[in-house]
Amino acid sequence: MQKFIKLLLAVCLMLSFTMSASAQAAPTKKALVVASFGTTFPDTLKNDIEGIENALKKAFPDRDFYRVFTSNIVKKRIAERDGIVIDDLKTALDKLAAQGYTDVLVQTTLLTPAEEYNNKILPAIKEYQTNKTFQKLVIGKPLLTEDKDFNLVAKALTTQMPKNLNSDQSVVFMGHGSPHMHNVAYDKLQAAFDKLNIPAVIGVVEEDDHPNFEDMQATIAKRKIKEVILMPLMVVAGDHANNDMAGDEDDSWKNLLSADGYKVSVVLGGLGRNSEIQKIYVAHAKQALKN
Known part of the structure; x- marks a missing residue:
């Protein structure tokens, strides 16, 4: 009986050593x-x-x-x-x-x-x-994504905005928008800007989504803005930012707003930086x- 117990203990020790060695050989990747x-x-x-x-x-x-x-x-x-x-x-x-x-x-x-x-x-x-x-x-x-994100992002965006803007100056952020359905994230972020008294207005590239260019135009006119600083509301400042927002074509936001009499400047740079x-x-x- 004692021999059996000793043998059982020896087997258990061997198994324990084997399992320990295996765990050491294969750490979590x-x-x-x-x-x-x-x-x-x-x-x-x-x-x-x-x-x-x-x-x-x-x-x-x-x-x-x-x-x-x-x-x-x-x-x-x-x-x-x-x-x-x-x-x-x-x-x-x-x-x-x-x-x-x-x-x-x-x-x-x-x-x-x-x-x-x-x-x-x-x-x-x-x-x-x-x-x-x-x-x-x-x-x-x-x-x-979550409700708390909008205030956090609004505050984060102020770190890249010009400081001490006058009442007739505003940043205009260009978002992408959705070609299929309205993306309410833009409304929520605008509400966060307004709640925190951040001088920023959002527009989106997609004409079928809102706030589109015309919506944005109406907002800055209502706020009696005279000078606009265009910035992308996109993680990367790619094709939309370089062309639709800041391009040299007549229908870029920069040139459309300039034609409307606004003083326009452009800050290219995605949110990722x-x-x-x-x-x-x-x-x-x-x-x-x-x-």
């Missing part, structure tokens, strides 16, 4: 995936997208970093022009699974939880969560891990 729409403008890639990516990498140094773009057109153009292949989210998650990652944090750099988020990012996340491909897979929300905006994305990622 953690990944940070930053999912952006993407851009073909090298300057905005470096300053805007990489600005957010670098803030997240600094906040999560224990995670290996991976970049993802959701726009097929952007990915194709970069591949053709630069020979650089950037994965979509599903491809990246497949690679991470094959490499043995078990803990994956995905943070999107999208502005709002709209079409791109709902149609490309969430379905992929839900698929891998349902299949239990990873022990842990979470996603941080876009910049303007704003350190206070970066902090909000980091907070969203941390919240995702807590949930």
Whole structure:
């Protein structure tokens, strides 16, 4: 009987040692995936997208970093022009699974939880969560998602606005808008600006969404604005900012407002380079891990 007990103890010790050695040999592999729409403008890639990516990498140094773009057109153009292949989210998650990652944090750099988020990012996340491909897979929300985000973003935007504007001066932020349905995030952010007495008016590129250019025009006329500072309300200052907002064509916002008699200046630069905006994305990622 004593021999049996000794043998059993020896087996248990061997199993314990084997399990301990196995755990040491295979530590948890953690990944940070930053999912952006993407851009073909090298300057905005470096300053805007990489600005957010670098803030997240600094906040999560224990995670290996991976970049993802959701726009097929952007990915194709970069591949053709630069020979650089950037994965979509599903491809990246497949690679991470094959490499043995078990803990994956995905943070999107999208502005709002709209079409791109709902149609490309969430379905992929839900698929891998349902299949239990990873022990842990979470996603941080876009910049303007919860009610508390709007005041935080409004205050963050003041750090890039000119100081001490007069009553006849206003920043006009150009957002994208949605071609399919009204994105209420712009209304909520405008309400936050107004509540905090921030001299800023929002308009969107998409004519079928609101507040469109005509809506914005009516607002600044009502406020008796004489001088406008145009700034993009977009994570990256890409095609819309450089052309629709600040371009030399007659129908750019800069030239349309100038033709209406406004004094117009332009500040090009996406939200991604704003350190206070970066902090909000980091907070969203941390919240995702807590949930």
